[in-house]
Amino acid sequence: MGNSLKTVFYRNLWGENPVIRQILGICSALAVTNRTVNSLVMGVGLMFVTAFSSLTLSALREHIPDRIRMIVQTLVIAAYVIIVDIFIKANLPEISKALGPYVGLIITNCIIMGRAEAFARKNPPVISFFDGLFAGIGYTVILLGIALIREILGFGTIFGFSINFIDFTKWTIMVVPPGAFFMIAIFIWIASGIQNRRLKKKEAK
Amino acid sequence: MTPQINPFIIFFASIITSNMVLSNFLGMCSFISVSNEFKTASGLGKAVTLVMVFTTVINYVVYQYVVLPLGLEYLRYVVFIIVIAASVQIIELAMDRFLPELYIKLGIFLPLITVNCAILGISLFMVIRNYNFWQSLLFGLGSGLGWWLAISTLAAIREKTGKSKIPQGLVGPGLTFIIIGLMALAFMGFSGIFVIQ
Numbered sequence: 001m002g003n004s005l006k007t008v009f010y011r012n013l014w015g016e017n018p019v020i021r022q023i024l025g026i027c028s029a030l031a032v033t034n035r036t037v038n039s040l041v042m043g044v045g046l047m048f049v050t051a052f053s054s055l056t057l058s059a060l061r062e063h064i065p066d067r068i069r070m071i072v073q074t075l076v077i078a079a080y081v082i083i084v085d086i087f088i089k090a091n092l093p094e095i096s097k098a099l100g101p102y103v104g105l106i107i108t109n110c111i112i113m114g115r116a117e118a119f120a121r122k123n124p125p126v127i128s129f130f131d132g133l134f135a136g137i138g139y140t141v142i143l144l145g146i147a148l149i150r151e152i153l154g155f156g157t158i159f160g161f162s163i164n165f166i167d168f169t170k171w172t173i174m175v176v177p178p179g180a181f182f183m184i185a186i187f188i189w190i191a192s193g194i195q196n197r198r199l200k201k202k203e204a205k
Numbered sequence: 206m207t208p209q210i211n212p213f214i215i216f217f218a219s220i221i222t223s224n225m226v227l228s229n230f231l232g233m234c235s236f237i238s239v240s241n242e243f244k245t246a247s248g249l250g251k252a253v254t255l256v257m258v259f260t261t262v263i264n265y266v267v268y269q270y271v272v273l274p275l276g277l278e279y280l281r282y283v284v285f286i287i288v289i290a291a292s293v294q295i296i297e298l299a300m301d302r303f304l305p306e307l308y309i310k311l312g313i314f315l316p317l318i319t320v321n322c323a324i325l326g327i328s329l330f331m332v333i334r335n336y337n338f339w340q341s342l343l344f345g346l347g348s349g350l351g352w353w354l355a356i357s358t359l360a361a362i363r364e365k366t367g368k369s370k371i372p373q374g375l376v377g378p379g380l381t382f383i384i385i386g387l388m389a390l391a392f393m394g395f396s397g398i399f400v401i402q
Contacts, residue, residue: 023234023237023238023378024234025234026230026233026234026237027230027231027232027233027234027322027326028230030230030233031229031230070319071290074286074290075283075286078282078283078286079283081282082279082280082282082283085279085282086279100329100330100333101326101329101330101333104281104282104325104329105231105322105325105326105329107282107286107325108321108322108325109322110234176389176393177227177228177230177389177393178386178387178389178390178393179386180230180386181382181383181385181386181389182382182383182386184382185375185379185380185381185382185383185386188378188379188382189372189374189375189379190374192373192374192375192376192377192379193373193374196373196374
């Protein structure tokens with residue numbers, strides 16, 4: 001597997017997309033997607049944390065003893081999450097309330113740990129930074145996709161702006177938790193459907 | 206301060222209507238990956254319940270008597286994580302010493318639990334909702350039992366679906382999410398009996 005910027009980008013956005021292909025970071029992906037604004041804030045927060053924790057951990061990778069690396073990783077991640085949390089609380093108090101404990105839960109978000117374990121441990125800092133950033137982008141894109149559909153169908157708004165010129169009955173199911181589960185199932189279905197078709201084409205060749 | 210809710214209402218609500226996985230989406234990672242088999246799933250459920258009760262109580266005490274007086278609220282994530290990691294270790298050691306049989310059964314799951322978001326989530330909810338000691342204790346216990354109930358049910362259903370024919374793209378996580386969605390709908394049917402938010 002090459003580690004050029006392009007392959008890292010492609011891998012994190014599609015081939016190994018954290019949410020729909022590796023099924024990581026699902027907790028927050030489901031919880032914050034009832035509104036696009038929340039998802040966007042959450043996604044940007046996660047991007048920041050993954051990018052910088054990958055950078056830090058990769059820079060320190062030769063100094064961290066293997067046996068205690070988990071706790072070191074967790075502490076580094078926690079430090080960045082605290083920054084994000086304080087920033088959101090100070091600048092976007094309403095969204096902070098809506099996101100509730102999920103900002104703090106970025107710490108246990110498997111995507112960050114996963115990137116730290118799988119990539120930052122073995123690669124130099126700059127490329128690790130971008131790897132983390134792209135993993136965050138991959139996560140955000142899927143979140144926004146789910147949130148967009150849920151918000152349009154559930155509330156009849158996009159980014160909080162009403163679209164009531166199209167008249168339809170709101171889908172309550174999109175607002176409540178089961179809607180999130182169904183939406184993510186559909187996304188995974190589409191993604192693996194496309195992947196399966198590609199694999200078949202490759203085999204045919 | 207929020208009005209004080211009867212701890213027992215919190216207990217039942219956190220099992221059913223405010224189930225950790227099905228309505229708060231916490232602990233999804235292991236919920237998906239360890240639910241292939243009923244026995245293992247149930248084992249993990251027990252371990253999670255145990256750790257949840259332990260960590261909620263310890264985190265409550267630490268938060269009220271150490272973090273708050275010192276004004277270190279912004280460090281609470283770090284404190285909670287360390288408490289969770291430490292108490293998982295202690296539970297492991299204690300079980301190895303006093304309940305070796307149980308240790309062999311649950312041992313493999315314990316390290317996994319440290320990074321289970323449900324455990325940290327419970328402590329954060331506890332802080333956000335201003336629970337007192339008894340509320341926190343029963344909230345931890347109820348959430349653990351709810352998680353156990355949900356993962357065992359899911360595993361039981363998934364064992365059956367292994368034999369059926371389903372669209373190829375849905376095999377694995379796709380179908381699992383649909384099952385979870387249906388389960389969440391069923392659990393929602395109880396809402397209105399107890400409400401906590």
